[in-house]
Amino acid sequence: MEEEKKLEGHSEENSYIRMKKFKFIMLIFLLVFSTAGITLIALSFGDEKAVSVAIPERKEFSKLYEAYDMLDEKYYEKVDHKKLIDGAIAGMVKALDDPYSDYMTKEENEKFQESISASFQGIGAEIQELNGEIVVVSPIKGSPAEKAGLKPNDKIITVDDKNIQGMSANEAVLLIRGEKGTKVTLGIQRPDNHEIIKMTITRDEIPINTVYPEMLENGVAKIQITTFSKHTYDDLTTALKEMEDKGMKSLIIDLRRNPGGLLDQAIGIANLFVPEGKNIVQVEYRDGTIEKTVAKGGKKINVPTVVLIDKGSASASEILAGAVSETVGIPLIGDKSFGKGTVQTADNFEDGSNVKYTMAKWLTPDGNWIHKKGIEPDYKVSLPEYANLSYIDPDKELKLSSASGEVKSAEEMLKVLGYKPGKIDGFYDTDTEKAVKTFQKDEKLKENGILTGETTVKLMNSLTEHIQKNDSQVKKAIEVISKEK
Structure with a gap:
């Protein structure tokens, strides 16, 4: 590969490469990149004959080759050729100024593949x-x-x-x-x-369980889809069967904090709701060609349904939300979605690395492009402010006379959970200490009034449980769905 680069680098002097004489017959194959793609050229050499072969000149690459040779020959230390090539490709992709296009080395590609497999x-x-x-x-x-x-x-x-x-x-x-x-x-x-x-x-094994069903009161089934991986469609159909067996009368599909994933999985799930023959999604290519994916026949979900979205709902989540909203009129509840309206693909190199790049943009069934705009819900409902309280580091020790933003977060958490930390000002006073001691007593923890370790973790987990029990977006979904029955 190194020799090939050097041969091509001399093309600016002459568009021909003059080969030396050889006393034996050999066959060399050169891969030459042309505007039409990759051209395979076979060069045959014999005894005393010199051969000249024309190679299409790519003047735009001469600067790249010159920089490569300059670093290879003059850098004060020996360079890693593979790193130079990887860096050149990565820089080329980065120049697209597209956050969804990446060059992945073999190691990075393996990590990416893990993220859509069973676990990582x-x-x-x-x-x-x-x-x-x-x-x-x-x-x-x-x-x-x-x-x-x-x-x-x-x-x-x-x-x-x-x-x-x-x-x-x-x-x-x-x-x-x-x-x-x-x-x-x-x-x-x-x-x-x-x-x-x-x-x-603390890192852990992250199972890619993407579907979480639960039966609420009055036959309301809630199914959360956390991402779209290889088995999401199959897992969802299993979950729907489980909910039907338990008497499902209406359905909440929860796409909150779902960053997307595999396009075919979102399309398969949308097909469960979108009537046969209607658009699910449209993909528009750079030449203006539009490819429409329409719903097929088969099993359809006919119970009253609503969909929850928020600012963490992106990509494939937005495809599903847009499809069911525009074709069936399924209400969307929550906050405006993230706004990712492009489609990526990946081409692999022989060494296991690849380039992931944006190859098209996707449109909703009605032809709307939601990129950087997101999808507005039909019912805008946000979680309370305390759902966004800052994280408290369990390794830190917050105690009497401490003062910080984390102390203020702790005071707000204690107040939400029904304790009395005094003034919410970020200062750990005697009222805060007393509230922590009461919390520790209720949770059967050591009552020392110090917020650290297990006490901190338990406080944050208690807040999470409180948010889930008092989920304003789910409550609104139940309210809306009850009117549709």
């Missing part, structure tokens, strides 16, 4: 690179990331104190993921808040 080890969060920053799209349900309090739109500034600004999403993933039981510390910045929150998360 890490913290369990979907991230993306946006304007040079690593942003959380959504944590996976039940993952260490969710339990720690990671939220959509959180910016990850550091990983184990290493600044990751300017990194690609794939580079960041390699730093964040790791073996089960190991810890990683993220420096998080929330929207409209310049304070860096240090969040230490």
Whole structure:
């Protein structure tokens, strides 16, 4: 490969390559990149004959070859040729200024494939690179990331104190993921808040269970879809059968914090609701060609249905939400969705690396492009402010006379849970200490009035349980669905 690069690099001197004389016969195959694609040229050499072969000149590559040769010959240390090539390709893709297009090395590609398989080890969060920053799209349900309090739109500034600004999403993933039981510390910045929150998360096995059914009161079935992986459609049909056997009279599909996934899975699920012959999604290519995917026949879900969305609902989630909203009029409830209206594909190289790039944009059944705009719900209902309280590091010790933003978060959590921490001002006074002691007593923990370790974890988990029991978006969904029966 190195020799091939050098041969092509001399094309600016002459568009012909003059080969030396050989005393034996040999056959060389050169792969020459042309505007039409890859051309295979066979060169045959014999005894005393010199052969000249024309090669189409690519002047736009001469600068690239020159830079490669310059570094290879003049850099003060020996360079890694593979890294140079990987870097050149990565830079080319980055120049597209598209957060959804990436060059993945073999290692990065393997991590990506893990994320859509049965399980992987890490913290369990979907991230993306946006304007040079690593942003959380959504944590996976039940993952260490969710339990720690990671939220959509959180910016990850550091990983184990290493600044990751300017990194690609794939580079960041390699730093964040790791073996089960190991810890990683993220420096998080929330929207409209310049304070860096240090969040230490213990990595775990992240099962890709994507469908979570439960039967609520009065025959209302709620099924949460957390992402669209290889088995989501099959798991959903199994869950629907389970809910039908339990007397399902109406259905809530929960797509909140679902960052998307495989397009075919979203289309298959949409087909359960969209009438035969109607559009599910339209894909528009760069030449203006539009490819429509229409619903097929087969089993359809006919019970009254609503769909929950929020700012963490992206990509395939938005395809499903847009399809059922525009074709069947299924109400959408919650917050405006994320707004990702493009489709990606990946081409592999022989060494296991690949390029993932945007190859089209997708439109809703009615031809709307929701990219960077999101989908507005029919009923806008947000969770209460306390659902967005900042994470408290369990490794820190908050006690009498402590003062910080984390103390203020703790005071607000205690108040929401029915305790009396006194003034919510970020200062750990005697009222705060008394409230912590009462909380510890109720939870059968050591009553020392210090917020750390198990007490901190239990406080945050109690708040999560409170939010789930008092889910304003689910309550609105039940209200809306009861009127449709």
